[in-house]
Amino acid sequence: MTDRTRSRDRDDVGLPDPPWRSPRRPLRRRITREGIVDAAAVVLDRDGADAVTARAVAEQMGTGPASLYAHVDGKNELLELLVDRVIGEMAVPEEASAERWTDQLRQMCHDTRTVLLAHPGIAKVALAGPPSGPNALRRTESLLGVLRTGGLSDQVAGLAVDLLSLFVVSSAYEADVRRSAVAASETDWPAKLEGYFAALPPHYPNIIDLAAELTRPSEVERFEFGLDVLIGGIRALGHSADG
Amino acid sequence: MTDRTRSRDRDDVGLPDPPWRSPRRPLRRRITREGIVDAAAVVLDRDGADAVTARAVAEQMGTGPASLYAHVDGKNELLELLVDRVIGEMAVPEEASAERWTDQLRQMCHDTRTVLLAHPGIAKVALAGPPSGPNALRRTESLLGVLRTGGLSDQVAGLAVDLLSLFVVSSAYEADVRRSAVAASETDWPAKLEGYFAALPPHYPNIIDLAAELTRPSEVERFEFGLDVLIGGIRALGHSADG
DNA sequence: TCACAGGACGAACATTGTTCGTAGCAGCGA
DNA sequence: TCGCTGCTACGAACAATGTTCGTCCTGTGA
Numbered sequence: 001m002t003d004r005t006r007s008r009d010r011d012d013v014g015l016p017d018p019p020w021r022s023p024r025r026p027l028r029r030r031i032t033r034e035g036i037v038d039a040a041a042v043v044l045d046r047d048g049a050d051a052v053t054a055r056a057v058a059e060q061m062g063t064g065p066a067s068l069y070a071h072v073d074g075k076n077e078l079l080e081l082l083v084d085r086v087i088g089e090m091a092v093p094e095e096a097s098a099e100r101w102t103d104q105l106r107q108m109c110h111d112t113r114t115v116l117l118a119h120p121g122i123a124k125v126a127l128a129g130p131p132s133g134p135n136a137l138r139r140t141e142s143l144l145g146v147l148r149t150g151g152l153s154d155q156v157a158g159l160a161v162d163l164l165s166l167f168v169v170s171s172a173y174e175a176d177v178r179r180s181a182v183a184a185s186e187t188d189w190p191a192k193l194e195g196y197f198a199a200l201p202p203h204y205p206n207i208i209d210l211a212a213e214l215t216r217p218s219e220v221e222r223f224e225f226g227l228d229v230l231i232g233g234i235r236a237l238g239h240s241a242d243g
Numbered sequence: 244m245t246d247r248t249r250s251r252d253r254d255d256v257g258l259p260d261p262p263w264r265s266p267r268r269p270l271r272r273r274i275t276r277e278g279i280v281d282a283a284a285v286v287l288d289r290d291g292a293d294a295v296t297a298r299a300v301a302e303q304m305g306t307g308p309a310s311l312y313a314h315v316d317g318k319n320e321l322l323e324l325l326v327d328r329v330i331g332e333m334a335v336p337e338e339a340s341a342e343r344w345t346d347q348l349r350q351m352c353h354d355t356r357t358v359l360l361a362h363p364g365i366a367k368v369a370l371a372g373p374p375s376g377p378n379a380l381r382r383t384e385s386l387l388g389v390l391r392t393g394g395l396s397d398q399v400a401g402l403a404v405d406l407l408s409l410f411v412v413s414s415a416y417e418a419d420v421r422r423s424a425v426a427a428s429e430t431d432w433p434a435k436l437e438g439y440f441a442a443l444p445p446h447y448p449n450i451i452d453l454a455a456e457l458t459r460p461s462e463v464e465r466f467e468f469g470l471d472v473l474i475g476g477i478r479a480l481g482h483s484a485d486g
Numbered sequence: 487t488c489a490c491a492g493g494a495c496g497a498a499c500a501t502t503g504t505t506c507g508t509a510g511c512a513g514c515g516a
Numbered sequence: 517t518c519g520c521t522g523c524t525a526c527g528a529a530c531a532a533t534g535t536t537c538g539t540c541c542t543g544t545g546a
Binding site: 127137148157158160162171203204207209213214222225233 | 373398410412449475
């Protein structure tokens with residue numbers, strides 16, 4: 001339980017790699033938490049989250065893996081910091097509006113999804129731990145504001161914020177998995193899967209019948225559908241008597 | 244791309260560990276796919292999904308890790324088989340009923356969650372790959388039947404089946420993570436988190452205000468809420484004009 | 487200038503998934 | 517019954533990973 005809440009309100013964290021002098025650094029470098037997360041972000045965007053290993057991050061900094069452990073508790077903490085950094089790329093609405101609250105909700109969910117998908121593999125990491133960093137907190141705060149402004153009860157707002165986040169992150173994870181799977185085998189997968197479903201033995205009449213509906217929708221369509229269902233359902237539940 | 248679809252319609256897969264003769268087996272054992280999955284299931288239930296390593300499974304069978312690779316493509320395939328075996332423990336309704344379709348839906352979601360949580364760590368694995376095994380297919384078939392019997396359009400049924408599965412599995416994953424985290428540090432975590440939220444700086448008025456609502460609901464309550472929202476939303480969307 | 491404390495880092499350890507090469511068993515034809 | 521052939525169980529090893537230990541350097545205060 002180190003002081004993870006300290007040194008948070010800095011906005012100059014994202015500086016990309018100040019070229020101090022030259023690639024040769026005979027001087028002993030000064031390693032910082034922020035520098036480590038910077039290096040991890042570079043590796044993340046270049047090779048994906050699975051490539052964010054202690055060695056890769058260290059090499060990106062021009063040192064060995066042992067050098068990280070004086071500033072970061074372990075890979076877990078490093079990944080948490082990385083996730084929060086990604087979440088920090090998202091914009092949050094200035095002020096919640098009572099009329100446009102569902103639009104704001106949709107917008108925030110879209111933005112979360114976008115930043116997650118912009119960094120391949122990070123959704124899986126985000127799913128692993130509950131959001132605890134300052135940027136995630138800021139997002140939760142804003143989300144709660146929108147929900148309450150929409151007239152939802154406190155109880156429903158509290159539950160809905162978790163539900164929406166779970167949906168957005170897990171949906172991004174699935175999209176990510178599917179995307180990299182498609183990237184691996186370049187054959188167009190939905191068509192093959194549809195053929196497979198359609199050719200199933202007759203024990204599966206519904207799957208055979210709905211082969212197209214099961215395989216054709218894009219990830220975006222699925223996401224939009226989920227968003228419609230969730231927001232509609234939350235609205236209905238939140239405006240009845242009490243949840 | 245091996246013949247993964249072959250040898251599927253066997254129901255005697257679940258036999259627990261026939262004690263052939265004695266722990267000493269001077270005879271060369273006959274290793275089968277089913278035997279490997281059996282052993283993996285034993286390790287899973289004993290030590291959790293993270294402990295399902297090639298070595299652990301092999302040791303459970305009294306052999307070395309290399310012996311598995313003649314029957315299983317790799318750890319991925321082994322885990323897929325394991326997930327499908329777990330899904331197979333779930334009961335599916337005999338026939339879809341037009342009146343009780345939402346009850347049947349809830350029941351199936353509950354059952355899925357139950358079997359997932361009965362095997363610690365398996366939800367994470369189930370989340371990784373889209374369901375492809377015969378048991379998952381049977382479940383999807385049944386789910387589709389219930390949704391169509393409920394009067395939903397084909398399009399909505401196809402999307403809803405994915406959405407529901409995503410919610411159930413990811414929610415089980417979160418419950419699993421939380422459970423093992425609580426098991427690790429035996430202090431009661433929700434209370435601590437609530438205190439942390441309540442003591443946040445005033446930049447977070449909503450989180451401070453809803454600290455209790457955010458931390459107190461149990462995993463079951465969250466799950467029930469999500470189910471209410473999803474089924475309500477699906478119902479509303481499926482019975483309007485067209486999705 | 488000098489001693490000290492903190493940290494950068496080389497090397498190593500344990501654990502993982504996976505592959506190679508060997509050797510032994512099973513089944514089959516004679 | 518005997519020998520051959522092909523499949524396969526499996527010991528050993530390899531590469532990659534997270535993490536720790538001990539050493540030595542370096543910046544800093546007196």
